[in-house]
Amino acid sequence: MIKYMDYTVENKILKKMRQNRRGKIFFANDFAACGNIKACNKALERLTKQEKIVRVSRGIYAIPQKSKWFGKINPSFDSIVAAIAKRDKAKIIPTGLSAENLLGLSTQVPMKAVYLTDGMPRTVRVGDLTLKFKKTAPKNLAAKGKISGLAIQALKSIRKERITDADIEKIVAVLKKEKPQHLAHDITLAPEWIKIIMRKAL
Numbered sequence: 001m002i003k004y005m006d007y008t009v010e011n012k013i014l015k016k017m018r019q020n021r022r023g024k025i026f027f028a029n030d031f032a033a034c035g036n037i038k039a040c041n042k043a044l045e046r047l048t049k050q051e052k053i054v055r056v057s058r059g060i061y062a063i064p065q066k067s068k069w070f071g072k073i074n075p076s077f078d079s080i081v082a083a084i085a086k087r088d089k090a091k092i093i094p095t096g097l098s099a100e101n102l103l104g105l106s107t108q109v110p111m112k113a114v115y116l117t118d119g120m121p122r123t124v125r126v127g128d129l130t131l132k133f134k135k136t137a138p139k140n141l142a143a144k145g146k147i148s149g150l151a152i153q154a155l156k157s158i159r160k161e162r163i164t165d166a167d168i169e170k171i172v173a174v175l176k177k178e179k180p181q182h183l184a185h186d187i188t189l190a191p192e193w194i195k196i197i198m199r200k201a202l
Contacts, residue, residue, distance in 0.1 A: 009035035009043040014052060017063050023075050025083035028059040056080060057126045077126060081115060084133070090119025091141040092133065099154040103147075103174055105167055116140050116153075142189055145182030148198065151175055152186065155194045168197055175201035 012034035017026060031040045044061060047053045053061050056075055060083075064072040085092040093099075098113040100106035111129055116136040124131040143149030151171055158167060175183060175198060187198045 009039045010047060013040065013043050014047060017053060017061075022063050023065040023073070023079065024062060025056065025075055025080055026061045027083075027087060028061070057124050060124070077113065077129065077131065080124070080126060081131065084124070085117075085119070088117075088119040090117050092117045092119070093141060093143070093149055093153060095153045096157045099150050100157055103150055103154050103171065105154055105158065105170055139189070143182075143186045145178045145186050147174060147178040148183050148186035151198065152190050152194060155197065156191075160193045163197075168200070171197060172200045 013031050016031065016034065017024070028040065028044065031044070034040055035043070044053070044055070048055045048061070052063070054064050054072075054074055056062055057080070060080065062075045064074050067073050081092055081094075084090075092115050094102060095114045095116055097106055097108055097110035098115070101109065112132060113129065114132045114134060117133045118136070118138060118141055119133065121135040122133050124133075143152060151174065155163065155171065178186075178201070180202065183198065183201060187195050187202075190198060
């Protein structure tokens with residue numbers, strides 16, 4: 001039998017989540033003011049079973065968005081990463097296939113997305129996908145531009161010996177959307193062969 005206090009904790013959690021937009025990411029410790037840890041964890045478990053909320057990953061929850069055509073839509077991986085970065089006050093940048101995919105250089109969706117961060121290293125499982133956060137030196141996160149920072153990581157992933165003219169053409173086209181001052185700064189951070197490609201966008 002569920003105690004009245006347990007219902008109160010559930011209601012507090014649900015009210016807090018409903019006061020925000022659908023799809024917003026919440027972490028278990030966001031509900032510290034709703035009750036003790038044990039009560040909150042039980043309440044989150046019950047709300048998940050009742051399908052009032054979804055458990056995105058261990059300790060990560062949301063009220064899914066709704067679509068007329070697709071029904072419930074769970075939070076995107078990008079929104080999960082952004083929420084982790086905000087919570088940890090950390091810089092996070094995609095690497096490898098994730099960076100290539102975001103820049104349109106690959107249509108392959110990696111089962112293991114790797115991110116560089118100055119925050120805590122961790123692994124987050126979201127369905128069949130693994131998000132791996134690797135601690136890195138500050139210089140690897142020093143890019144000022146989001147696009148140019150991604151381009152450096154994507155090109156490192158493709159590698160000099162595998163880069164094609166078509167890849168270079170796509171990279172240069174995307175880099176032209178970057179702020180010139182950010183691009184000029186970030187070129188100085190790249191390996192020499194990547195600098196040559198990036199300069200084509202100036």
